[in-house]
Amino acid sequence: MPTIDVFTHVLPRAYERALERSQANLGARHPSVRENLLTDMDMRLVANPPRSLQIVGSVIFDEQIREKYRAEVAQTANQELSQLVLDHPELFEGAIAHLPLNDLEFSCHYLADTIARSDTLVGIQMLTHEDGRNFADEQNSALFSMLNEVRRPVWLHPVAEHSSPHFLESARQQLLATVRDLMDLRWAASYPRVRVILHGGVAALFAQGEVSAEATRLAAQQNFVVDTAWANSLEITTAVKTLGAGRVLFSSDSPFATETGVESLDVAQHALEQVKAAHIDEQEKQLVLSGSWEHMRARIPVNVLSEQDLYEEEKAQAKAEKAKKEAEEDEKLQAEIDAEQKKNADRDDSNGLSASF
Template structure:
Protein backbone atom coordinates (compact mmCIF):
# COMPACT_ATOMS: atom_id res chain seq x y z
CA UNK A 1 0.00 0.00 0.00
CA UNK A 2 1.62 3.24 -1.17
CA UNK A 3 1.44 6.18 1.23
CA UNK A 4 -0.33 9.30 0.01
CA UNK A 5 0.90 12.67 1.33
CA UNK A 6 -1.75 15.40 1.50
CA UNK A 7 -0.03 18.78 1.18
CA UNK A 8 -3.08 20.96 1.96
CA UNK A 9 -5.03 19.94 5.07
CA UNK A 10 -6.19 22.39 7.71
CA UNK A 11 -6.44 22.52 11.49
CA UNK A 12 -7.19 25.29 13.97
CA UNK A 13 -4.78 25.67 16.91
CA UNK A 14 -7.02 26.15 19.93
CA UNK A 15 -4.61 28.49 21.70
CA UNK A 16 -4.67 30.82 18.70
CA UNK A 17 -8.46 30.63 18.51
CA UNK A 18 -8.80 31.45 22.23
CA UNK A 19 -6.51 34.47 21.87
CA UNK A 20 -8.50 35.83 18.93
CA UNK A 21 -11.79 35.20 20.75
CA UNK A 22 -10.60 37.31 23.68
CA UNK A 23 -10.34 40.26 21.32
CA UNK A 24 -13.13 39.32 18.88
CA UNK A 25 -15.68 37.32 20.91
CA UNK A 26 -17.95 36.68 17.91
CA UNK A 27 -15.18 35.52 15.57
CA UNK A 28 -16.76 32.10 14.98
CA UNK A 29 -20.07 33.74 14.04
CA UNK A 30 -18.21 36.04 11.64
CA UNK A 31 -16.28 33.15 10.06
CA UNK A 32 -18.71 30.26 9.82
CA UNK A 33 -16.16 27.76 8.54
CA UNK A 34 -14.45 27.86 11.95
CA UNK A 35 -17.39 25.84 13.28
CA UNK A 36 -16.25 22.64 11.56
CA UNK A 37 -15.46 20.38 14.56
CA UNK A 38 -12.72 18.37 12.83
CA UNK A 39 -10.53 21.48 12.70
CA UNK A 40 -9.91 21.15 16.44
CA UNK A 41 -11.25 17.72 17.49
CA UNK A 42 -8.80 15.04 16.39
CA UNK A 43 -11.13 12.26 17.57
CA UNK A 44 -13.52 13.37 14.84
CA UNK A 45 -10.56 13.77 12.48
CA UNK A 46 -9.62 10.14 13.01
CA UNK A 47 -13.13 8.94 12.23
CA UNK A 48 -12.93 6.90 9.02
CA UNK A 49 -9.48 8.36 8.31
CA UNK A 50 -7.92 6.63 5.28
CA UNK A 51 -5.14 4.28 6.33
CA UNK A 52 -2.94 5.14 3.34
CA UNK A 53 -2.98 8.95 3.79
CA UNK A 54 -0.96 11.30 5.97
CA UNK A 55 -1.69 15.01 6.04
CA UNK A 56 0.61 18.04 6.12
CA UNK A 57 -1.32 20.40 8.38
CA UNK A 58 -1.62 24.17 8.15
CA UNK A 59 -3.59 26.79 10.01
CA UNK A 60 -7.03 27.60 8.68
CA UNK A 61 -7.77 31.19 7.53
CA UNK A 62 -7.38 32.87 10.90
CA UNK A 63 -4.44 35.22 10.66
CA UNK A 64 -3.09 37.09 13.71
CA UNK A 65 -2.08 40.17 11.68
CA UNK A 66 -5.76 40.81 10.98
CA UNK A 67 -6.46 41.39 14.68
CA UNK A 68 -3.25 42.26 16.52
CA UNK A 69 -0.36 44.69 16.40
CA UNK A 70 2.96 43.52 14.92
CA UNK A 71 4.54 42.23 18.14
CA UNK A 72 1.39 40.48 19.33
CA UNK A 73 0.85 38.96 15.89
CA UNK A 74 4.42 37.63 15.90
CA UNK A 75 3.98 36.10 19.35
CA UNK A 76 0.73 34.43 18.31
CA UNK A 77 2.29 33.04 15.13
CA UNK A 78 5.18 31.64 17.13
CA UNK A 79 2.90 29.99 19.68
CA UNK A 80 0.54 28.84 16.92
CA UNK A 81 3.46 27.23 15.12
CA UNK A 82 4.39 25.42 18.33
CA UNK A 83 0.81 24.13 18.51
CA UNK A 84 1.02 22.90 14.92
CA UNK A 85 4.32 21.22 15.64
CA UNK A 86 2.91 19.53 18.74
CA UNK A 87 -0.15 18.30 16.83
CA UNK A 88 2.04 16.85 14.09
CA UNK A 89 4.43 15.22 16.55
CA UNK A 90 1.76 13.65 18.75
CA UNK A 91 -0.32 12.37 15.83
CA UNK A 92 2.25 10.92 13.48
CA UNK A 93 -0.13 8.14 12.44
CA UNK A 94 -2.25 10.70 10.55
CA UNK A 95 0.00 13.80 10.21
CA UNK A 96 3.31 13.79 8.34
CA UNK A 97 4.32 17.37 9.07
CA UNK A 98 3.18 20.98 9.26
CA UNK A 99 3.32 24.32 7.47
CA UNK A 100 4.21 27.40 9.50
CA UNK A 101 2.35 30.70 9.75
CA UNK A 102 4.00 34.12 9.56
CA UNK A 103 2.96 37.56 10.92
CA UNK A 104 2.66 39.56 7.71
CA UNK A 105 2.55 42.87 9.58
CA UNK A 106 5.98 42.12 11.03
CA UNK A 107 8.46 41.15 8.31
CA UNK A 108 11.58 41.12 10.55
CA UNK A 109 9.87 38.68 12.92
CA UNK A 110 8.64 36.61 9.97
CA UNK A 111 12.23 36.17 8.84
CA UNK A 112 13.22 35.20 12.38
CA UNK A 113 10.44 32.62 12.52
CA UNK A 114 11.69 31.06 9.30
CA UNK A 115 15.18 30.78 10.84
CA UNK A 116 14.27 29.86 14.39
CA UNK A 117 11.20 27.67 13.94
CA UNK A 118 10.86 26.44 10.37
CA UNK A 119 14.49 25.69 9.52
CA UNK A 120 15.10 24.40 13.04
CA UNK A 121 12.59 21.57 12.79
CA UNK A 122 12.22 19.23 9.85
CA UNK A 123 8.54 18.62 10.62
CA UNK A 124 7.95 22.07 9.14
CA UNK A 125 8.09 21.59 5.38
CA UNK A 126 7.43 25.23 4.44
CA UNK A 127 5.20 28.21 5.16
CA UNK A 128 1.68 29.21 4.24
CA UNK A 129 1.05 32.61 2.68
CA UNK A 130 -2.25 34.09 1.59
CA UNK A 131 -3.18 35.91 -1.59
CA UNK A 132 -3.55 39.17 0.35
CA UNK A 133 -2.25 40.41 3.69
CA UNK A 134 -3.03 43.60 5.63
CA UNK A 135 -4.90 44.96 2.63
CA UNK A 136 -2.10 44.39 0.11
CA UNK A 137 -1.34 41.87 -2.61
CA UNK A 138 1.02 39.14 -1.44
CA UNK A 139 3.31 40.32 -4.27
CA UNK A 140 3.58 43.79 -2.71
CA UNK A 141 7.19 44.89 -2.42
CA UNK A 142 6.86 45.01 1.38
CA UNK A 143 6.57 41.21 1.44
CA UNK A 144 9.38 40.51 -1.02
CA UNK A 145 11.97 39.72 1.70
CA UNK A 146 9.90 36.67 2.62
CA UNK A 147 9.98 35.34 -0.94
CA UNK A 148 13.74 35.97 -1.07
CA UNK A 149 14.30 34.21 2.26
CA UNK A 150 12.24 31.16 1.38
CA UNK A 151 13.94 30.80 -2.00
CA UNK A 152 17.35 30.96 -0.30
CA UNK A 153 16.21 28.41 2.29
CA UNK A 154 14.77 26.15 -0.43
CA UNK A 155 11.43 26.04 1.40
CA UNK A 156 8.13 25.89 -0.49
CA UNK A 157 5.37 28.45 -0.08
CA UNK A 158 1.80 27.17 0.12
CA UNK A 159 -0.39 29.87 -1.44
CA UNK A 160 -3.92 29.97 -0.02
CA UNK A 161 -6.74 32.34 -1.03
CA UNK A 162 -8.46 34.94 1.12
CA UNK A 163 -11.20 37.38 0.23
CA UNK A 164 -10.41 40.86 -0.98
CA UNK A 165 -12.51 42.74 1.57
CA UNK A 166 -12.90 45.74 -0.74
CA UNK A 167 -15.25 43.68 -2.92
CA UNK A 168 -18.94 43.36 -2.13
CA UNK A 169 -19.69 40.12 -3.98
CA UNK A 170 -17.26 37.71 -2.33
CA UNK A 171 -18.30 34.06 -2.31
CA UNK A 172 -16.51 30.80 -1.53
CA UNK A 173 -17.35 29.10 -4.83
CA UNK A 174 -15.75 31.58 -7.25
CA UNK A 175 -14.00 34.45 -5.46
CA UNK A 176 -11.12 32.46 -4.02
CA UNK A 177 -10.26 31.06 -7.46
CA UNK A 178 -10.13 34.59 -8.85
CA UNK A 179 -7.97 35.77 -5.95
CA UNK A 180 -5.55 32.88 -6.45
CA UNK A 181 -5.30 33.62 -10.16
CA UNK A 182 -4.68 37.32 -9.54
CA UNK A 183 -2.01 36.56 -6.95
CA UNK A 184 -0.25 34.22 -9.38
CA UNK A 185 -0.38 36.96 -12.01
CA UNK A 186 1.01 39.53 -9.56
CA UNK A 187 3.86 37.20 -8.55
CA UNK A 188 4.72 36.61 -12.20
CA UNK A 189 4.52 40.34 -13.01
CA UNK A 190 6.83 41.06 -10.07
CA UNK A 191 9.47 38.89 -11.75
CA UNK A 192 10.04 36.74 -8.67
CA UNK A 193 10.82 33.57 -10.62
CA UNK A 194 13.65 35.40 -12.40
CA UNK A 195 14.92 37.09 -9.25
CA UNK A 196 14.73 33.92 -7.16
CA UNK A 197 15.29 30.83 -9.33
CA UNK A 198 14.84 28.45 -6.38
CA UNK A 199 11.41 29.85 -5.53
CA UNK A 200 8.80 27.11 -5.09
CA UNK A 201 5.13 28.02 -4.74
CA UNK A 202 2.34 25.43 -4.37
CA UNK A 203 -1.00 26.94 -5.38
CA UNK A 204 -4.21 25.68 -3.82
CA UNK A 205 -7.19 24.50 -5.91
CA UNK A 206 -5.22 23.13 -8.89
CA UNK A 207 -3.98 26.52 -10.04
CA UNK A 208 -7.43 28.11 -10.04
CA UNK A 209 -8.33 29.70 -13.41
CA UNK A 210 -4.91 29.36 -15.01
CA UNK A 211 -5.27 25.92 -16.71
CA UNK A 212 -8.54 26.91 -18.35
CA UNK A 213 -7.20 30.25 -19.59
CA UNK A 214 -3.66 29.10 -20.41
CA UNK A 215 -3.95 30.11 -24.07
CA UNK A 216 -5.09 33.60 -23.09
CA UNK A 217 -1.96 33.81 -20.96
CA UNK A 218 0.14 32.59 -23.89
CA UNK A 219 -1.20 35.11 -26.39
CA UNK A 220 -1.82 38.16 -24.18
CA UNK A 221 1.35 38.07 -22.07
CA UNK A 222 5.05 37.76 -22.83
CA UNK A 223 6.67 34.40 -23.51
CA UNK A 224 8.67 34.79 -20.29
CA UNK A 225 5.52 35.39 -18.26
CA UNK A 226 3.85 32.38 -19.89
CA UNK A 227 6.81 30.20 -18.90
CA UNK A 228 6.78 31.67 -15.38
CA UNK A 229 3.17 30.59 -14.87
CA UNK A 230 4.32 27.04 -15.58
CA UNK A 231 6.77 27.25 -12.66
CA UNK A 232 3.99 27.14 -10.06
CA UNK A 233 3.16 23.84 -8.40
CA UNK A 234 -0.51 23.04 -7.85
CA UNK A 235 -2.51 20.74 -5.61
CA UNK A 236 -5.54 18.59 -6.45
CA UNK A 237 -8.06 20.24 -4.10
CA UNK A 238 -10.97 20.83 -6.47
CA UNK A 239 -13.33 18.29 -4.88
CA UNK A 240 -12.87 15.67 -7.62
CA UNK A 241 -13.20 16.32 -11.38
CA UNK A 242 -10.66 14.16 -13.21
CA UNK A 243 -10.91 16.13 -16.46
CA UNK A 244 -10.08 19.40 -14.71
CA UNK A 245 -7.08 17.76 -13.04
CA UNK A 246 -5.94 16.49 -16.43
CA UNK A 247 -6.20 20.03 -17.80
CA UNK A 248 -4.09 21.32 -14.92
CA UNK A 249 -1.42 18.68 -15.42
CA UNK A 250 -1.37 19.42 -19.16
CA UNK A 251 -0.35 22.98 -18.37
CA UNK A 252 1.82 22.70 -15.26
CA UNK A 253 3.38 19.31 -16.03
CA UNK A 254 3.37 15.94 -14.32
CA UNK A 255 6.05 16.92 -11.79
CA UNK A 256 4.16 20.02 -10.66
CA UNK A 257 0.94 18.45 -9.37
CA UNK A 258 0.78 17.43 -5.70
CA UNK A 259 -1.95 15.59 -3.82
CA UNK A 260 -3.97 17.99 -1.66
CA UNK A 261 -7.53 17.77 -0.36
CA UNK A 262 -8.38 20.91 1.67
CA UNK A 263 -9.57 18.57 4.45
CA UNK A 264 -11.75 18.84 6.47
CA UNK A 265 -13.74 21.22 4.24
CA UNK A 266 -16.60 20.63 1.77
CA UNK A 267 -17.93 17.31 3.11
CA UNK A 268 -18.54 17.04 6.84
CA UNK A 269 -16.83 15.86 8.97
CA UNK A 270 -13.52 15.22 7.25
CA UNK A 271 -13.59 16.60 3.72
CA UNK A 272 -13.34 15.07 0.27
CA UNK A 273 -10.21 12.93 0.49
CA UNK A 274 -11.98 9.87 -0.91
CA UNK A 275 -13.48 11.85 -3.79
CA UNK A 276 -10.14 13.38 -4.73
CA UNK A 277 -8.29 10.05 -4.53
CA UNK A 278 -10.94 8.58 -6.83
CA UNK A 279 -10.60 11.49 -9.26
CA UNK A 280 -6.81 11.05 -9.43
CA UNK A 281 -7.17 7.32 -9.97
CA UNK A 282 -9.58 8.01 -12.84
CA UNK A 283 -7.23 10.47 -14.58
CA UNK A 284 -6.03 9.45 -18.02
CA UNK A 285 -2.38 9.32 -16.96
CA UNK A 286 0.05 6.52 -16.22
CA UNK A 287 0.24 4.63 -12.94
CA UNK A 288 3.65 6.20 -12.33
CA UNK A 289 2.27 9.73 -12.76
CA UNK A 290 -0.45 8.94 -10.22
CA UNK A 291 2.18 7.73 -7.75
CA UNK A 292 4.14 10.90 -8.36
CA UNK A 293 1.05 13.01 -7.64
CA UNK A 294 0.24 11.09 -4.47
CA UNK A 295 3.70 11.40 -2.90
CA UNK A 296 6.84 11.51 -5.06
CA UNK A 297 6.45 15.06 -6.35
CA UNK A 298 6.14 16.43 -2.82
CA UNK A 299 9.08 14.38 -1.54
CA UNK A 300 11.27 15.86 -4.30
CA UNK A 301 10.19 19.35 -3.31
CA UNK A 302 10.80 19.35 0.43
CA UNK A 303 13.91 18.94 2.55
Protein backbone atom coordinates in the same frame (compact mmCIF):
# COMPACT_ATOMS: atom_id res chain seq x y z
CA MET B 1 4.05 4.48 -0.51
CA PRO B 2 1.32 6.45 1.33
CA THR B 3 -0.67 9.18 -0.33
CA ILE B 4 0.49 12.64 0.78
CA ASP B 5 -2.30 15.19 1.18
CA VAL B 6 -0.24 18.38 1.02
CA PHE B 7 -2.71 20.80 2.58
CA THR B 8 -5.33 20.23 5.26
CA HIS B 9 -6.56 22.52 8.03
CA VAL B 10 -6.62 22.56 11.82
CA LEU B 11 -7.54 25.31 14.28
CA PRO B 12 -4.77 25.68 16.90
CA ARG B 13 -5.82 26.75 20.37
CA ALA B 14 -3.57 29.81 20.02
CA TYR B 15 -5.91 31.20 17.38
CA GLU B 16 -9.01 30.27 19.35
CA ARG B 17 -7.71 32.11 22.42
CA ALA B 18 -6.62 35.16 20.43
CA LEU B 19 -9.97 35.37 18.69
CA GLU B 20 -11.78 35.01 22.00
CA ARG B 21 -9.72 37.91 23.39
CA SER B 22 -10.61 40.03 20.38
CA GLN B 23 -14.29 39.31 21.10
CA ALA B 24 -14.84 38.70 17.40
CA ASN B 25 -18.09 36.92 16.61
CA LEU B 26 -16.11 34.41 14.59
CA GLY B 27 -18.76 31.70 14.42
CA ALA B 28 -21.18 34.09 12.72
CA ARG B 29 -18.63 35.62 10.35
CA HIS B 30 -16.79 32.37 9.58
CA PRO B 31 -19.14 29.41 10.15
CA SER B 32 -16.48 26.98 8.91
CA VAL B 33 -14.59 27.20 12.24
CA ARG B 34 -17.38 25.23 13.91
CA GLU B 35 -16.18 22.12 12.06
CA ASN B 36 -15.23 19.46 14.64
CA LEU B 37 -12.53 17.94 12.43
CA LEU B 38 -10.46 21.10 12.94
CA THR B 39 -9.78 20.15 16.55
CA ASP B 40 -10.73 16.47 17.03
CA MET B 41 -7.77 14.33 15.94
CA ASP B 42 -9.52 11.02 16.67
CA MET B 43 -12.38 11.95 14.36
CA ARG B 44 -9.86 13.19 11.82
CA LEU B 45 -8.08 9.84 11.78
CA VAL B 46 -11.37 8.08 11.04
CA ALA B 47 -12.04 10.46 8.13
CA ASN B 48 -8.55 10.10 6.66
CA PRO B 49 -8.33 7.63 3.74
CA PRO B 50 -6.23 4.47 4.37
CA ARG B 51 -2.48 4.79 3.79
CA SER B 52 -2.67 8.56 3.65
CA LEU B 53 -0.68 11.21 5.51
CA GLN B 54 -1.54 14.89 5.77
CA ILE B 55 0.46 18.09 5.81
CA VAL B 56 -1.40 20.44 8.09
CA GLY B 57 -1.71 24.21 8.32
CA SER B 58 -3.66 26.62 10.50
CA VAL B 59 -6.97 28.15 9.65
CA ILE B 60 -5.87 31.80 9.62
CA PHE B 61 -7.93 34.80 10.68
CA ASP B 62 -5.18 37.38 11.08
CA GLU B 63 -7.42 40.29 10.16
CA GLN B 64 -9.54 39.45 13.22
CA ILE B 65 -6.48 39.78 15.50
CA ARG B 66 -4.85 43.05 16.49
CA GLU B 67 -1.71 43.61 14.46
CA LYS B 68 0.60 43.83 17.48
CA TYR B 69 -0.42 40.31 18.59
CA ARG B 70 -0.19 38.52 15.23
CA ALA B 71 3.47 37.51 15.47
CA GLU B 72 2.98 36.10 18.98
CA VAL B 73 -0.14 34.19 17.94
CA ALA B 74 1.54 32.80 14.81
CA GLN B 75 4.56 31.63 16.82
CA THR B 76 2.40 29.86 19.41
CA ALA B 77 0.20 28.29 16.72
CA ASN B 78 3.27 27.04 14.84
CA GLN B 79 4.54 25.39 18.02
CA GLU B 80 1.17 23.66 18.38
CA LEU B 81 1.36 22.43 14.79
CA SER B 82 4.83 20.98 15.40
CA GLN B 83 3.56 19.17 18.47
CA LEU B 84 0.59 17.76 16.54
CA VAL B 85 2.98 16.20 14.02
CA LEU B 86 5.09 14.70 16.80
CA ASP B 87 2.02 13.39 18.66
CA HIS B 88 0.27 11.91 15.60
CA PRO B 89 2.82 10.36 13.21
CA GLU B 90 0.08 8.03 11.99
CA LEU B 91 -1.79 11.04 10.61
CA PHE B 92 0.65 13.85 9.76
CA GLU B 93 3.61 14.05 7.38
CA GLY B 94 4.49 17.57 8.46
CA ALA B 95 3.15 21.02 9.23
CA ILE B 96 3.09 24.36 7.44
CA ALA B 97 4.03 27.35 9.56
CA HIS B 98 2.24 30.66 9.21
CA LEU B 99 4.03 34.01 9.00
CA PRO B 100 2.16 37.33 9.29
CA LEU B 101 2.70 39.80 6.46
CA ASN B 102 2.36 42.80 8.78
CA ASP B 103 5.59 42.02 10.70
CA LEU B 104 8.34 41.24 8.19
CA GLU B 105 11.17 41.62 10.71
CA PHE B 106 9.66 38.89 12.91
CA SER B 107 8.83 36.73 9.88
CA CYS B 108 12.38 36.85 8.48
CA HIS B 109 14.01 36.05 11.83
CA TYR B 110 11.53 33.28 12.62
CA LEU B 111 11.99 31.77 9.18
CA ALA B 112 15.79 31.68 9.51
CA ASP B 113 16.09 30.81 13.20
CA THR B 114 13.21 28.36 13.68
CA ILE B 115 11.52 27.10 10.52
CA ALA B 116 14.77 26.46 8.64
CA ARG B 117 15.93 24.22 11.50
CA SER B 118 12.66 22.43 12.19
CA ASP B 119 12.08 18.72 11.59
CA THR B 120 8.32 19.19 11.48
CA LEU B 121 7.69 22.57 9.79
CA VAL B 122 8.18 21.68 6.13
CA GLY B 123 7.26 25.09 4.70
CA ILE B 124 5.25 28.23 5.29
CA GLN B 125 1.73 29.35 4.52
CA MET B 126 1.18 32.90 3.29
CA LEU B 127 -2.07 34.60 2.35
CA THR B 128 -2.56 36.16 -1.07
CA HIS B 129 -3.30 39.41 0.76
CA GLU B 130 -3.57 40.71 4.30
CA ASP B 131 -4.98 44.08 5.39
CA GLY B 132 -4.99 45.20 1.76
CA ARG B 133 -1.33 44.28 1.25
CA ASN B 134 -0.58 41.68 -1.43
CA PHE B 135 1.90 38.83 -1.11
CA ALA B 136 3.34 39.88 -4.48
CA ASP B 137 4.47 43.24 -3.12
CA GLU B 138 8.03 44.46 -3.60
CA GLN B 139 7.98 45.57 0.05
CA ASN B 140 8.19 41.86 0.90
CA SER B 141 11.54 41.44 -0.88
CA ALA B 142 13.45 40.82 2.38
CA LEU B 143 11.15 37.90 3.15
CA PHE B 144 11.47 36.57 -0.41
CA SER B 145 15.28 36.71 -0.16
CA MET B 146 15.20 34.79 3.12
CA LEU B 147 12.89 32.18 1.58
CA ASN B 148 15.33 31.81 -1.29
CA GLU B 149 18.16 31.28 1.20
CA VAL B 150 16.48 28.65 3.40
CA ARG B 151 14.68 26.94 0.47
CA ARG B 152 11.44 26.17 2.27
CA PRO B 153 8.37 25.95 -0.01
CA VAL B 154 5.57 28.50 0.28
CA TRP B 155 1.90 27.56 0.20
CA LEU B 156 0.00 30.55 -1.17
CA HIS B 157 -3.55 30.53 0.19
CA PRO B 158 -6.43 32.73 -1.02
CA VAL B 159 -8.44 34.67 1.56
CA ALA B 160 -12.05 33.51 1.37
CA GLU B 161 -14.72 32.01 3.62
CA HIS B 162 -15.14 28.31 2.80
CA SER B 163 -18.85 28.29 3.63
CA SER B 164 -19.63 31.12 1.19
CA PRO B 165 -21.47 30.10 -2.01
CA HIS B 166 -18.99 32.33 -3.86
CA PHE B 167 -15.90 30.75 -2.29
CA LEU B 168 -14.51 29.03 -5.39
CA GLU B 169 -14.86 32.04 -7.66
CA SER B 170 -13.41 34.39 -5.04
CA ALA B 171 -10.45 32.08 -4.38
CA ARG B 172 -9.89 31.61 -8.11
CA GLN B 173 -9.79 35.35 -8.83
CA GLN B 174 -7.39 35.99 -5.95
CA LEU B 175 -4.98 33.30 -7.13
CA LEU B 176 -5.13 34.45 -10.76
CA ALA B 177 -4.43 38.06 -9.74
CA THR B 178 -1.49 36.99 -7.56
CA VAL B 179 -0.03 34.85 -10.36
CA ARG B 180 -0.21 37.83 -12.73
CA ASP B 181 1.53 40.05 -10.18
CA LEU B 182 4.28 37.49 -9.54
CA MET B 183 4.86 37.02 -13.27
CA ASP B 184 5.06 40.80 -13.77
CA LEU B 185 7.66 40.99 -10.99
CA ARG B 186 9.72 38.25 -12.67
CA TRP B 187 9.55 36.57 -9.29
CA ALA B 188 10.74 33.14 -10.46
CA ALA B 189 13.95 34.57 -11.90
CA SER B 190 14.65 36.66 -8.80
CA TYR B 191 14.04 33.83 -6.30
CA PRO B 192 14.77 30.62 -8.23
CA ARG B 193 15.20 28.34 -5.20
CA VAL B 194 11.74 28.97 -3.75
CA ARG B 195 8.94 26.55 -4.61
CA VAL B 196 5.56 28.30 -4.57
CA ILE B 197 2.60 25.96 -4.16
CA LEU B 198 -0.60 27.61 -5.35
CA HIS B 199 -3.23 26.17 -3.02
CA GLY B 200 -6.24 25.44 -5.20
CA GLY B 201 -4.13 26.24 -8.24
CA VAL B 202 -5.54 23.42 -10.39
CA ALA B 203 -9.12 24.60 -9.87
CA ALA B 204 -8.11 28.24 -10.41
CA LEU B 205 -5.83 27.94 -13.44
CA PHE B 206 -7.69 25.13 -15.22
CA ALA B 207 -11.34 25.81 -14.38
CA GLN B 208 -13.70 23.51 -16.28
CA GLY B 209 -10.73 22.00 -18.09
CA GLU B 210 -9.75 25.25 -19.83
CA VAL B 211 -6.13 26.46 -19.82
CA SER B 212 -6.16 30.03 -18.54
CA ALA B 213 -3.82 32.73 -19.80
CA GLU B 214 -2.18 32.69 -16.36
CA ALA B 215 -1.53 28.95 -16.65
CA THR B 216 0.16 29.48 -20.01
CA ARG B 217 2.47 32.09 -18.49
CA LEU B 218 3.13 29.86 -15.49
CA ALA B 219 4.04 26.80 -17.54
CA ALA B 220 7.60 27.98 -18.17
CA GLN B 221 8.23 28.87 -14.51
CA GLN B 222 9.41 25.60 -12.98
CA ASN B 223 9.40 26.80 -9.37
CA PHE B 224 5.62 27.27 -9.39
CA VAL B 225 3.49 24.20 -8.67
CA VAL B 226 -0.23 23.70 -8.05
CA ASP B 227 -2.32 21.52 -5.77
CA THR B 228 -5.63 19.81 -6.47
CA ALA B 229 -7.81 21.35 -3.72
CA TRP B 230 -11.40 21.90 -4.98
CA ALA B 231 -10.50 20.47 -8.43
CA ASN B 232 -12.47 17.88 -10.39
CA SER B 233 -10.99 15.09 -12.51
CA LEU B 234 -11.20 17.10 -15.75
CA GLU B 235 -9.27 20.01 -14.24
CA ILE B 236 -6.65 17.64 -12.84
CA THR B 237 -6.27 15.98 -16.24
CA THR B 238 -5.72 19.33 -17.95
CA ALA B 239 -3.24 20.50 -15.29
CA VAL B 240 -1.11 17.36 -15.65
CA LYS B 241 -1.14 17.55 -19.45
CA THR B 242 -0.14 21.24 -19.33
CA LEU B 243 2.38 21.40 -16.47
CA GLY B 244 3.42 17.77 -16.08
CA ALA B 245 2.56 15.52 -13.13
CA GLY B 246 5.74 16.57 -11.32
CA ARG B 247 4.25 20.02 -10.76
CA VAL B 248 0.85 18.86 -9.48
CA LEU B 249 0.35 17.90 -5.81
CA PHE B 250 -2.62 16.19 -4.22
CA SER B 251 -4.58 18.27 -1.69
CA SER B 252 -8.04 17.73 -0.23
CA ASP B 253 -8.26 20.99 1.77
CA SER B 254 -9.91 18.80 4.41
CA PRO B 255 -12.17 19.23 6.28
CA PHE B 256 -13.82 21.92 4.14
CA ALA B 257 -16.32 20.78 1.53
CA THR B 258 -16.95 23.08 -1.42
CA GLU B 259 -19.28 20.76 -3.32
CA THR B 260 -22.94 20.30 -2.44
CA GLY B 261 -23.61 16.87 -0.99
CA VAL B 262 -20.04 16.16 0.17
CA GLU B 263 -19.84 15.90 3.96
CA SER B 264 -16.73 17.01 5.85
CA LEU B 265 -15.95 13.41 6.82
CA ASP B 266 -15.86 12.50 3.12
CA VAL B 267 -13.85 15.45 1.78
CA ALA B 268 -10.46 13.70 1.70
CA GLN B 269 -11.85 10.55 0.06
CA HIS B 270 -13.79 12.60 -2.50
CA ALA B 271 -10.65 14.56 -3.44
CA LEU B 272 -8.70 11.32 -3.78
CA GLU B 273 -11.34 9.90 -6.13
CA GLN B 274 -10.98 12.94 -8.42
CA VAL B 275 -7.30 12.13 -8.96
CA LYS B 276 -8.05 8.45 -9.54
CA ALA B 277 -10.72 9.38 -12.11
CA ALA B 278 -8.43 11.73 -14.05
CA HIS B 279 -7.43 10.64 -17.58
CA ILE B 280 -3.75 10.30 -16.81
CA ASP B 281 -1.63 7.17 -16.57
CA GLU B 282 -0.83 5.33 -13.34
CA GLN B 283 2.69 6.70 -13.11
CA GLU B 284 1.33 10.25 -13.36
CA LYS B 285 -1.27 9.50 -10.68
CA GLN B 286 1.43 8.24 -8.33
CA LEU B 287 3.41 11.41 -8.90
CA VAL B 288 0.38 13.56 -8.06
CA LEU B 289 -0.54 11.49 -5.01
CA SER B 290 2.91 11.29 -3.45
CA GLY B 291 5.91 11.33 -5.79
CA SER B 292 5.84 15.04 -6.62
CA TRP B 293 5.89 15.94 -2.93
CA GLU B 294 8.64 13.42 -2.16
CA HIS B 295 10.80 14.97 -4.88
CA MET B 296 10.12 18.44 -3.52
CA ARG B 297 10.86 17.46 0.06
CA ALA B 298 14.14 15.86 -0.99
CA ARG B 299 15.29 19.32 -2.16
CA ILE B 300 14.66 20.90 1.24
CA PRO B 301 18.02 21.21 3.05
CA VAL B 302 18.71 18.70 5.81
CA ASN B 303 17.67 20.14 9.15
CA VAL B 304 20.45 21.46 11.32
CA LEU B 305 18.74 20.79 14.64
CA SER B 306 16.01 18.52 15.97
CA GLU B 307 13.04 20.05 17.78
CA GLN B 308 14.57 19.19 21.18
CA ASP B 309 17.95 20.60 20.16
CA LEU B 310 16.24 23.74 18.93
CA TYR B 311 14.38 24.09 22.24
CA GLU B 312 17.62 23.70 24.19
CA GLU B 313 19.39 26.20 21.94
CA GLU B 314 16.60 28.73 22.40
CA LYS B 315 16.84 28.31 26.19
CA ALA B 316 20.62 28.73 26.07
CA GLN B 317 20.29 31.78 23.83
CA ALA B 318 17.73 33.35 26.16
CA LYS B 319 20.00 32.66 29.14
CA ALA B 320 22.99 34.18 27.33
CA GLU B 321 20.99 37.27 26.36
CA LYS B 322 19.82 37.68 29.96
CA ALA B 323 23.40 37.36 31.24
CA LYS B 324 24.60 39.87 28.64
CA LYS B 325 21.89 42.33 29.63
CA GLU B 326 22.73 41.95 33.32
CA ALA B 327 26.44 42.44 32.57
CA GLU B 328 25.67 45.59 30.58
CA GLU B 329 23.53 46.91 33.43
CA ASP B 330 26.30 46.11 35.94
CA GLU B 331 28.86 47.82 33.72
CA LYS B 332 26.63 50.87 33.38
CA LEU B 333 26.09 51.01 37.14
CA GLN B 334 29.82 50.65 37.81
CA ALA B 335 30.55 53.44 35.32
CA GLU B 336 28.10 55.69 37.14
CA ILE B 337 29.72 54.82 40.49
CA ASP B 338 33.21 55.46 39.08
CA ALA B 339 32.07 58.77 37.61
CA GLU B 340 30.53 59.83 40.93
CA GLN B 341 33.67 58.83 42.83
CA LYS B 342 35.86 60.75 40.39
CA LYS B 343 33.59 63.75 40.71
CA ASN B 344 33.86 63.62 44.52
CA ALA B 345 37.63 63.15 44.34
CA ASP B 346 38.00 66.14 42.01
CA ARG B 347 35.86 68.23 44.36
CA ASP B 348 37.97 67.18 47.36
CA ASP B 349 41.16 68.03 45.47
CA SER B 350 39.70 71.39 44.54
CA ASN B 351 38.71 72.12 48.14
CA GLY B 352 42.16 71.09 49.38
CA LEU B 353 43.85 73.33 46.83
CA SER B 354 41.68 76.29 47.87
CA ALA B 355 42.52 75.72 51.53
CA SER B 356 46.27 75.79 50.82
CA PHE B 357 45.93 79.32 49.54
